[in-house]
Amino acid sequence: MFNKDVYVRRRDQLRKKMGSGLVLILGNNESSVNYPDNGYHFRQDSDFLYFFGIDIPEFIGVIDIDNNVDSIYANDVDIASIIWMGPQPKVSELAAKCGVADTHPFNKIFDLTKDAISKGRKIHFTPPYRGENKMLLQQMTGIDAHRTREYASLELIHAIIGIREIKEACEIVEIEKACAIGYNMHVTAMRMCKEGVVEQEIAGAIEGIALSGGNMPSFPIILSQNGETLHNHYHGNTLQKGKMMLTDCGAESPLHYASDNTRTIPVGGVFSQKQKDIYNIVLKALDDTIAITKPGVTYQSIHLEAARIITEGLKDVGLMKGDTMEAVKAGAHAMFFPHGLGHMMGIDVHDMEGLGQTYVGYDEKTRPIDQFGTAYLRLGKELKEGFVITNEPGIYFIPALIDKWQSEGINKEFINFDLVNKEYRDFGGIRLEDDILVTKDGSKILGDRIPIYTDEVEKIMSE
Ligand code: GLY
Ligand code: MN
Numbered sequence: 001m002f003n004k005d006v007y008v009r010r011r012d013q014l015r016k017k018m019g020s021g022l023v024l025i026l027g028n029n030e031s032s033v034n035y036p037d038n039g040y041h042f043r044q045d046s047d048f049l050y051f052f053g054i055d056i057p058e059f060i061g062v063i064d065i066d067n068n069v070d071s072i073y074a075n076d077v078d079i080a081s082i083i084w085m086g087p088q089p090k091v092s093e094l095a096a097k098c099g100v101a102d103t104h105p106f107n108k109i110f111d112l113t114k115d116a117i118s119k120g121r122k123i124h125f126t127p128p129y130r131g132e133n134k135m136l137l138q139q140m141t142g143i144d145a146h147r148t149r150e151y152a153s154l155e156l157i158h159a160i161i162g163i164r165e166i167k168e169a170c171e172i173v174e175i176e177k178a179c180a181i182g183y184n185m186h187v188t189a190m191r192m193c194k195e196g197v198v199e200q201e202i203a204g205a206i207e208g209i210a211l212s213g214g215n216m217p218s219f220p221i222i223l224s225q226n227g228e229t230l231h232n233h234y235h236g237n238t239l240q241k242g243k244m245m246l247t248d249c250g251a252e253s254p255l256h257y258a259s260d261n262t263r264t265i266p267v268g269g270v271f272s273q274k275q276k277d278i279y280n281i282v283l284k285a286l287d288d289t290i291a292i293t294k295p296g297v298t299y300q301s302i303h304l305e306a307a308r309i310i311t312e313g314l315k316d317v318g319l320m321k322g323d324t325m326e327a328v329k330a331g332a333h334a335m336f337f338p339h340g341l342g343h344m345m346g347i348d349v350h351d352m353e354g355l356g357q358t359y360v361g362y363d364e365k366t367r368p369i370d371q372f373g374t375a376y377l378r379l380g381k382e383l384k385e386g387f388v389i390t391n392e393p394g395i396y397f398i399p400a401l402i403d404k405w406q407s408e409g410i411n412k413e414f415i416n417f418d419l420v421n422k423e424y425r426d427f428g429g430i431r432l433e434d435d436i437l438v439t440k441d442g443s444k445i446l447g448d449r450i451p452i453y454t455d456e457v458e459k460i461m462s463e
Contacts, residue, residue, distance in 0.1 A: 179447025281313030334373025
């Protein structure tokens with residue numbers, strides 16, 4: 001945990017942003033795999049970690065706005081649990097570590113919420129995403145479990161986003177720890193990427209590095225020689241010469257902050273000229289968008305700049321044609337770059353996505369664009385100092401999408417379908433991703449930069 005002052009300050013910030021009522025921050029429970037006592041790796045709720053820091057199941061945090069008191073509802077472990085799990089700190093000792101003096105047994109939460117409802121007090125909660133917490137909210141509020149998300153507090157959602165989106169120095173330290181683990185994951189993948197190796201061997205080895213680093217991967221590892229499938233979790237292929245392996249992975253730091261990087265490397269260690277040509281377009285889109293990432297600029301405009309760079313590059317190799325800005329306006333680049341440039345990152349790899357992507361990534365001034373491709377942009381609004389984001393441009397050759405666009409004549413004035421089909425249909429996909437802190441007047445890559453220039457990658461792969 002951080003020092004207790006960090007949690008006290010965060011709760012005070014939240015209190016100042018909220019009008020009145022009772023804020024419930026529900027921690028997570030254990031989640032069963034195939035029978036009740038066989039659980040998945042426990043992951044605490046990110047808002048609970050942010051405001052209370054206790055990384056143990058079955059805790060509820062309460063921030064009483066009206067009475068200026070913070071409380072924890074949880075049970076001390078009983079003798080049976082001590083026998084199986086060893087001695088555990090008391091709830092009051094854990095609560096003290098995050099600056100909370102008021103603690104109660106778990107079931108007392110029902111008395112609290114019943115009393116609040118009887119007095120007409122507002123109960124604020126975030127959108128629940130796990131079944132147990134939906135049912136718990138039903139028990140507390142009477143709202144049907146399936147409809148509890150609809151009753152999440154918009155006031156609370158906006159207040160939390162306003163605080164969590166600006167990263168504190170202690171959070172940057174954690175993210176850089178996650179980046180260091182991610183660095184080792186990627187460099188290991190580079191060294192293992194040889195013809196004849198099964199993808200799963202590499203995916204398993206790098207997942208082990210995340211686990212050894214203190215926690216778990218920040219999301220299920222994407223690793224495939226079929227990188228044109230954007231989130232490819234199938235790792236059953238044997239690596240073939242001539243293909244490229246796309247690895248998109250990151251780790252959680254000991255306090256659960258994320259890293260998220262992507263590298264795409266040639267199986268066997270040497271880029272062909274054709275691979276280099278496409279790779280260097282993606283690299284330019286990454287480097288140039290990092291260079292213009294700074295406070296006051298909308299991320300939507302940076303995404304569109306990536307689209308422009310990709311369109312220019314694809315025109316240079318003959319895959320696109322026509323006026324660049326017209327092509328971007330028409331969304332023609334999205335056949336090759338069908339996703340957003342990036343997203344916020346913090347305790348969640350897609351930070352705060354559970355609160356609602358549009359609330360996190362957009363505001364009244366910047367609204368989502370619903371054109372194919374840009375519609376997947378998770379973050380569009382103006383950047384502020386202290387945001388942590390990832391930039392992850394890519395170029396992909398997706399046969400099903402190529403066929404659809406060609407048969408329907410979509411953007412045929414901007415795409416050279418003959419060349420796409422004749423020479424690039426089996427190319428795969430390239431994505432490159434770095435984690436970036438928005439600084440006072442620019443931006444900075446977090447962690448040591450994982451080898452990315454083609455000569456650096458070839459050197460590491462030859463070791
Ligand atoms: N890098 C994986 C993702 O952002 O979804
Ligand atoms: Mn990402």
